[in-house]
Amino acid sequence: MTGDGVSETSLREYPATQRINERDYSGESEFEYGSRAGWWRLFKLFNDYKMKFTLYAVGAAVEEQPEAITRCVEEGHDIASHGTFVYPGYLQPFGTAMNAC
Amino acid sequence: MSNLLSLKLDWSAPTVHQVRDAVQSDPMSTGNAERAEAGYVSGNLYVYNRSSEAKCLSVVHFVSTSSQSTFASIHTVIVTMPEVYAAHPEYAFPRNFKGFGEKGLEGLKWPNNAKIAVSFVINYEEVSLIFWTT
Numbered sequence: 187m188t189g190d191g192v193s194e195t196s197l198r199e200y201p202a203t204q205r206i207n208e209r210d211y212s213g214e215s216e217f218e219y220g221s222r223a224g225w226w227r228l229f230k231l232f233n234d235y236k237m238k239f240t241l242y243a244v245g246a247a248v249e250e251q252p253e254a255i256t257r258c259v260e261e262g263h264d265i266a267s268h269g270t271f272v273y274p275g276y277l278q279p280f281g282t283a284m285n286a287c
Numbered sequence: 288m289s290n291l292l293s294l295k296l297d298w299s300a301p302t303v304h305q306v307r308d309a310v311q312s313d314p315m316s317t318g319n320a321e322r323a324e325a326g327y328v329s330g331n332l333y334v335y336n337r338s339s340e341a342k343c344l345s346v347v348h349f350v351s352t353s354s355q356s357t358f359a360s361i362h363t364v365i366v367t368m369p370e371v372y373a374a375h376p377e378y379a380f381p382r383n384f385k386g387f388g389e390k391g392l393e394g395l396k397w398p399n400n401a402k403i404a405v406s407f408v409i410n411y412e413e414v415s416l417i418f419w420t421t
Contacts, residue, residue, distance in 0.1 A: 190371055190372070191370050191371050191372050207370060207372050208372075209372070214382055218382065218383060218384055218386070221384040221385070221386075222383070222384065222385060222386030222387070222388075223386060226388070226389045226391075229389070230389075250382075250384040250385075251384050251385050253385075253388065253389065257389060
């Protein structure tokens with residue numbers, strides 16, 4: 187529900203249906219667990235064992251928490267682009283989608 | 288014939304709900320393992336077009352046989368997209384992506400220096416699901 191009118195149904199722990207112009211708090215909770223807690227637990231594990239990783243990062247996600255990127259750079263990890271949004275169709279800037287209406 | 292194709296032929300202006308239902312009811316439209324086992328590699332590519340004043344969603348439905356690896360059919364449906372979500376001015380609350388961050392809640396100490404907290408939750412919702420049908 188970021189920049190559109192349909193809630194997310196993929197990458198969920200549990201099957202979900204699309205909410206139209208309505209927030210899906212359950213889905214939001216799942217995703218926010220990742221950015222608030224889950225991500226930092228993984229980050230700490232890699233640092234504790236002195237292992238380097240490549241962070242395949244979605245732009246829109248790390249914009250919400252730039253510390254995820256800056257801390258990776260500080261610890262010597264690699265950053266790669268997963269595009270602006272998750273979906274392949276979103277790799278293009280808005281307004282250049284393939285079909286004409 | 289798939290519902291998706293009939294939507295195309297009718298060239299009506301289906302809602303995103305209708306397309307979603309058509310996709311879900313179309314036996315050829317899922318890209319999951321069951322279809323793969325039946326010898327098909329299939330899926331739907333959703334392309335959102337925000338360039339037009341009439342916001343559109345194009346559903347490209349492709350089905351190919353695993354033996355030939357060729358596209359058997361491509362359907363495109365153009366529907367009206369729902370308006371971009373706007374939060375309720377009075378009741379909305381923002382999302383919290385950061386929480387306590389990398390350091391967690393500083394100074395947090397559980398009683399007896401416990402490292403694990405176990406929370407028991409019992410759902411009591413018997414009969415309540417009936418209200419979904421009304």
